[in-house]
Amino acid sequence: MKTLERPRRTSGGRGLFTSFHPGSHYVSTIDEVRALVDVVITQGSFAFDVETVGVLSHHPDLTEQVDQQVKTHVEALTSTSDAITDRARENKEQAMTKTIALDPKRNEVIWVGIATNGYSWAIPVGHPCGEVLVPEEVGNGSTIPPTGHRKILKSGDESLAKARYHIPAVFADPPAQLSRAEVFEALKPIFFDHSLVKVGHNVKFDARTIAKYYGELPVGPLHDTMLVQHALDENISSFRLTSLISTNFGEHNPYSKHGKVGANISTTPFSIACNYVHLDARWTWMLYQKLIRGLTNPLRQVVEQDVRVLEVLMDMEDIGMQVDSKGLASLGEELDSKMTDVHSEITAITYPGFNPDSVKDKRLFLFSAKRDGGLGLKPNKETEKGQASVDHDSLRAMEHKHPIIPLFLNWAEYKKMKSTYVDGLLEKTNKGRLHPNFHLHRTSTGRLSSSDPNLQNVPRDSSIRGLFKADDNSLLIVADYDQIELRIMAMFSKDENMMEIFTKGIDIHTGAASLLFDKPVAEITKDERQLGKSANFLTAYGGGASKLSATSGVTLTKAREIINQYYEQFDGLSLWKHKVVMQAKKDGYVTTISGRRRRLPDINSNKDDLRSRAERQAVNAIVQGSASDICKKAMIKVHPKVRSFGGKLLVQVHDELVVNVPDNDRVDYYSGIIKEEMGHGKDLNNVPIVVSSQSGYTWSEAK
DNA sequence: GCGATCACGCACG
DNA sequence: CACGTACGTGATCCTA
Incomplete structure (x- = not known):
């Protein structure tokens, strides 16, 4: 195996007739692409990374949006002028261009970076500029702007007042570059080979971005540095590549010597961009190598599970919801x-x-x-x-x-x-x-999160959910776990009363009320059930009497009584919670069903508020995290089944899955399959799992 | 007047 | 003293 080459200093060509070569990582011919494909195949795995831009003119619907934004912006201002409107438009256009660049359905690739053991390459496929001919010029307002950049007075003359100005750099033309079509065609063998591991930093983005040029998503296995890092430490504030590199490689700043790409890669000189791209891929690769070497069981299994979920999520994001x-x-x-x-x-x-x-x-x-x-x-x-x-x-x-x-x-x-x-x-x-982003690394418990848009917090109120529709000739099936978190607590604690309630199929809130008020289940009133429900929640979250009284409206004294009674009736649960906290204090972390850890740095803090909070988090993380494990396992199993009958998994909302299925006489069969794969009828160490489902043409009908 | 950041409120499980 | 999220808006500070 070749050792890693030292990144070469680039020549940074100047002048019109410079024939520079940005270094050995620069890939400019199709033969070189084919050669790198051969190298990658012999290595068995590689990291990749794409640089993208947004082209506003390709998206008339978004151009309209910008017009609207400019209009509302200008309307809100106290005074207006053509110059202000122009600047507003420029800002809005720039912002929109940036959003497009990050939208895999709309962006365009201008660079592909690829790295594997001992190699890294940068392939340009549309970088818009060459080297700097005339540097940009920025006036900060302390000087008179050069002629042509001065304000025009009412007289028509140029103002000689000092003012801010910005003259963009002048770039040489970019070198001739391969086309996206030919590059992606040549790269097809590495993105569609099931035996090659493809690594990325937020790999769903890169994979979905290049999917446009193939008409289909690249195939797995797809691995992600973020997932691995998150399994190793979920308490990380920034998962940006540079942050992870500096924490994992001893404060080393990987880009310091080689020029940093500004906010916008399309206004970065070609040679600097080239360097940046191959380094990004290379560092992704090196980070991945370093992180997986630090992975031992059970965290290795956690990552293996998340990697499989990631491929399901990529599909869900790409399909989107109507x-x-x-x-x-x-x-x-x-x-x-x-x-x-x-x-x-x-x-x-x-x-x-x-x-x-x-x-x-x-x-x-x-x-x-x-x-x-x-x-x-x-x-x-x-x-x-x-x-x-x-x-x-x-x-x-x-x-x-x-x-x-x-x-x-x-x-x-x-x-x-x-x-x-x-x-x-x-x-x-x-x-x-709508094509949301689902994240596997943004929660400390292992739950998913969703953004841009967040489809996990759409109001249950039918006015909005009623507008989320099944595809043509399709139905939505919503399948959700019944009381999964409380069942998990029953499983972990083996609390006798709780186990009994679940095995007998009694409603858990009614069951709790029955024990709290010493009355038969049949005689529990609505209000009493509500109190049972609040008390049940309290145990999962670790709340106290004041919270119970606040949420249920009973007096503080009454709340205390209820809590005491609850702990007495569910003594197994209390004991388990106590053990969890003890364990957390000893180890510094707690573990979910799948082996995911939540580290709790404050668990032994001297500060009462911090320590108490960490104690509540310890219990809750096991419960919430294990529920999330179960739902993730379900997604892995449901996804291929659903696809086999022409269905699509669309959204996961922590304990529920939304699926689009063909609207025919087999809908009951489809729901049966989904429920079965989610584990309905099975049990968690003798606690039955119950999944219920409904179907309809909109999300509110199928609630 | 602009961008970044905090505070607050609130949608979901 | 209730756990976990995403995000829109206003207020405030900073900077050009």
């Missing part, structure tokens, strides 16, 4: 008109210019003394920083005190719907579909 854009738009208009009404009512009661989105305005109006123009109300609770809270709970508690308060509540509800779910989702639709 939404009714027109429905969203008309819901938006509905909300707008409601908001207009509420807003004018609010203004009538308060004053012109009152901003119902401003916590400060609301606080001042509600709580300042009457002589100061306020209502003189007494705050219900404080925020973390000690200010009077104006959140939903506080307002509800004083709802009857003044007619403005229900208006505030209505405003907040409509505003949230409009901005987050109507506008927020609309601007992310692509050909009528």
Whole structure:
């Protein structure tokens, strides 16, 4: 095996007739691509990385969005001019271009970086510029701008006032480059070979990006440095490649000598970009090697599981979920008109210019003394920083005190719907579909998270979920675990009463209420069941009497009684929780069913609040993390089954899976398969697993 | 007037 | 003293 070459200093060519070669990593001919493919195949695994740009003119729908953004931006300004509008447009266009570059469905590749043992390469396929001919010039306002960059006075003359200016660099033309089509064709053998391990840093992005040029997703196994790092340490603030390199390679700054790419790779000189690209791939490769060497069981199995989930998630992201854009738009208009009404009512009661989105305005109006123009109300609770809270709970508690308060509540509800779910989702639709990002490394418990958009927090209220639709000739099936977290607690603790409730198939909240109030299950009232439910939640989260009294409305004394009774009735559970905390204090971490760890640095802290928090987290991490393990295992099993009958896994919401299936007479069969693969009818050490499912043409019908 | 960051509130499990 | 997330908005500080 060849040892790693030292990265070569690039020549940084200047002038028109420089025939530079950015180094041995630079791949400029198709034969070189073929040669690197041969090398990669002999190595069995490789890291890859793509650099992408967004081209706004390719996306008329987004150009329209920019127009809209500029319009609303300018409308909000106090004064306007052509120059301000132009600058606003430039900013919005730049921002949109950046978003496109990060959207695998819309971006374009301009570089491919590939690395394996002893090698790294950079393949340009559309870098827009060559070397710098004339450097950029930035005036910070302390000088008179050069002619041509000065303000034009009303007289038509150039202003000689000192002012800021920016003259972009002038670049030479870029060298001739291979086309995307021929490069990806030549690289096909390495991206579609099941025997080659393909490694990336956030590999779903790179794989989905290049999928455009193949018409299908690259095949696994796909490995990800982020996953490995997360299994080794979930308490990491930044998972950026540079951060992970400096922590894993002793503060070494991999890019220091070789020029840093600015915010935008497409305005970076060719040779510097070339260096950066091969180094990125190389460092991804080296980081991966280093991290997996540090992986021992059970963390190795954790990563193996997540890698399989990752491939499922990539498919889910790429398929996306259909939404009714027109429905969203008309819901938006509905909300707008409601908001207009509420807003004018609010203004009538308060004053012109009152901003119902401003916590400060609301606080001042509600709580300042009457002589100061306020209502003189007494705050219900404080925020973390000690200010009077104006959140939903506080307002509800004083709802009857003044007619403005229900208006505030209505405003907040409509505003949230409009901005987050109507506008927020609309601007992310692509050909009528939403393609979320699912992350395996952003939670400390091992749960998934979703972003851009987050499809895991779509309101259950049917107004929004009703606009998420099955494909044509399809149905949605939603299958969810019944009380998975409490079942996991029963499994771990082997608490007799809890086991009995589950094995007998009794509703767990009713069962808990029955034990709390010493009454037969049949006689439990709705209120009593609600208390049982609150108490059950309390154990999973580790809350105390004050929280119980706050969430259920009983007195503090009553809450204490209930908690004591709960611990007595579920003594096995209490004992288990105690053991968990002891174990966590000894080891510094807790472990889930699949072997994932949550490290708790504060578990032995001298500070009571920190330590108590860590103790609650210890218990909760096992429960939440194990539930997540079960759902991940289910996804791995469900995915191929569902595909085999033409279905698509669309979304995971922690304990539920949303699946699109063909709308035919076999729907019951499909749900049966899904439930079976999720483990319905099986058990966790004698605690039965129950999965229920529903189907419908929209997400709300299938809830 | 702009971007980055914090505070707050709130949608979900 | 309830666990885990994502994200929109306003307020504030910073900088050109």
